Amino acid sequence: MKSDVIMIDNRSNGFETALEETRKVAAYQGLDRKETMRLLLCAEEMLSMARSVTGEMQASFWIETAGKDLELHMSTKTVMDKEKRALLISAATSRKNESARSLLGRIRDAFEAAMANEADHSDQVPWEAWADLANHPVDDPEWDGYEQSVLRKVADQVKVGIRGSVVDLTVCKHFE
Secondary structure, rough: EOOOEEEEEOOOHHHHHHHHHHHHHHOOOOHHHHHHHHHHHHHHHHHHHHHHHHHHEEEEEEEEEEOOOEEEEEEEEEEEEHHHHHHHHHHOOOOEEEOOOHHHHHHHHHHHHHHEEEEOOOOOOOHHHHHHOOOOOOOOOOOOOOOHHHHHHHHEEEEEEEOOOOEEEEEEOOOO
């Protein structure tokens, strides 16, 4: 079974709708309260991680089921650079690009990785300078990877496929 496809953007439009769709799928599959909470946690962290890493996004989210095997899918376009690519691939359980399975896929992936731009941080104020500004909270500028670590603990498998500027993220969860 495939759920409805929900459109989500970086301003959290569609985020609640995606979580509601996740609840509906859990109820339809007969998951108990604990299993439903785990599935919701997977969905929340998946969507948060994608927004944190890719920044601007217009994503589609849906769930596919086969018995008690559930796969949460998200597909989005992003301006890909080497930093984003490395962060996304590091989120995968296999630490590999799932779109690069065949010989031609691996060649294309190597070419795309080589051609990816360096991350442009030239227009950003150095984080040390923010401390001198009044009424501005000081945060560590690095992404902490919280969503990634939660996904690894809760999900059975996380797959990341990058092909050009399209990122496909799949979180697999099996319930007994």
